[in-house]
Amino acid sequence: MPASALPASFRFPSSPGRGTMKTLFYQCSAGISGDMNLAALVDLGVDRSYLVDQLGRLRLESEFTLDFSRAEKSGIWGIRASVMVKPVSFARSNSPHRHGSRHAHRHYRDIRQIVVDAGYSSRVETRCLRIFHLIAEAEARVHGCEIDDVHFHEVGAIDSIVDIVGAAICLDYLAVDRVICSSVELGHGFVDCEHGTLPVPAPATAEILKGVPCRIGGVDGEATTPTGAAILKGTVDAFESPENFRIEHIGYGIGTRDFRVPNVLRVMLGELADEPASNGGDGRQSLEIKANIDDMTPEALEPLMERLFEAGAADVFLTPIVMKKSRLAHMVSVLCAPSSRDALVDALFEHSTTIGVRIQSASKRILPRTLLTLETRFGAVRVKVVELPSARSRWKVEHDDVKKLSILNGMPYGEIRKDIEAEVGTLLVAGHGAAGDQE
Incomplete structure (x- = not known):
């Protein structure tokens, strides 16, 4: 599109x-x-x-x-x-x-x-x-x-x-x-x-x-x-x-x-x-904060991730790693704006067992995007539309909205998602031109 x-x-x-x-x-x-x-x-x-x-x-x-x-x-x-x-x-x-x-x-x-x-x-x-x-x-x-x-x-x-x-x-x-x-x-x-x-x-x-x-x-x-x-x-x-x-x-x-x-x-x-971007992106400066943790259970890492998002993280992800003495561990990676650094470092120290973090500058290239809210027969659903460097676009329905509509309509998640995506594709073609590629 x-x-x-x-x-x-x-x-x-x-x-x-x-x-x-x-x-x-x-x-x-x-x-x-x-x-x-x-x-x-x-x-x-x-x-x-x-x-x-x-x-x-x-x-x-x-x-x-x-x-x-x-x-x-x-x-x-x-x-x-x-x-x-x-x-x-x-x-x-x-x-x-x-x-x-x-x-x-x-x-x-x-x-x-x-x-x-x-x-x-x-x-x-x-x-x-x-x-x-x-x-x-x-x-x-x-x-x-x-x-x-x-x-x-x-x-x-x-x-x-x-x-x-x-x-x-x-x-x-x-x-x-x-x-x-x-x-x-x-x-x-x-x-x-x-x-x-x-x-x-x-x-x-x-x-x-x-x-x-x-x-x-x-x-x-x-x-x-x-x-x-x-x-x-x-x-x-x-x-x-x-x-x-x-x-x-x-x-x-x-x-x-x-x-x-x-x-x-x-x-x-x-x-x-921000660093200049080429081919339609919009480069931005951000920070990447990392900590290796080998003494927290996976269940304990979930509330940690929630706290980090609350403190201003743009993204949080876990990577399984093997540390010295062959200890299994997770590397917690946090992406954030520089202005959120202090709050996120404090959150890592307060809500995890780590005693040190690594901070480095990272350049981001972000594609232009927008968020549409479309009415389907099942209810309102948000759709993220991203423009590619070639001027084509792709779209994806928001998981949280599909999950909520699945519960409200009493339908299996996979079934209602398929129906919502089909209807969204039709709405985009009818209302806004070519639907673009679905993710």
Whole structure:
């Protein structure tokens, strides 16, 4: 059935439009730290008064002050953020890691409670907890302890708390659909920290950035900190260079290091167009989220799929696989729009036994389609009509409608489906021209 034969209200667009997504692009040619990220996002356009006000929810104002100032590196002007830690005395701890009176080095479990008690939106809280978890998990693995017992300088220091929570607040303020990032410069050499002199990248940084495209050796010294690495890993949808990207705003976060390249983090906000399609399709960007599960029964996977669809999945499917030690398992694959990523990852963690997911960018090519509702002698039925690149079309009746009409009419499913399809074919020929091919 040619598209021109359909009623005007159901016509396919003669030239399928390309959608756009509000996209934030991180260019980490000189690495990233928590303060550089905060500065870049403020320079991009986040209202600093709003940020400071939201940080006040943490009730830690007695421990720090946050200052923003104009700064320059190699002729590039931007914003420098400084978290000034106030001298505060704390009660002695039984932990062997006592760090004096400058600031508290809290346990991971304490940080979680501070964030939850702050009463942020679910989006901000979820992103904060994800970033903190990445650092705590990496530190626990490096130091050989349980994650809730992690008592370490990076995530427990007040400046890192401000950097991480501030990042989540800024990203929520910008309300982007997608976050992408270039490869990440790590630097090289050695860095002094509370555990001694460590190689660059620091062990926690390397652990966090597993699977992320990185460069090592572009600058001397530590270019990317554990906090910066975790902000990227917990935020970025895809590590890739953008195509069809229209830049609208640019922000520069100015660092304090003197590298042979400018110690600057650049962020760009703009619109990322869907990939151009050919031969009548309408290419779109989406994400594919995957998890391998070997300890859930098939019955338990069905409600998981329902939860994923409720959380915004465009499609969910299961693939039988064989894992290590010859364990039979299922790979859960979820297709979604970038804006649904956080909700779907949370749903996988909440409603399945998986402890990790893989996320990758995927290009989709979608044929133009429309949905007709036709009246048959058995009742109303929806019919999906798809236009092929050759301008031919094919159609298919909706299973749920056939199932409902089977029950209402007291007829076997196979019999009523055959009768409905015959009647739909006749209606399409009579009302709209050639019926096209039936699926």
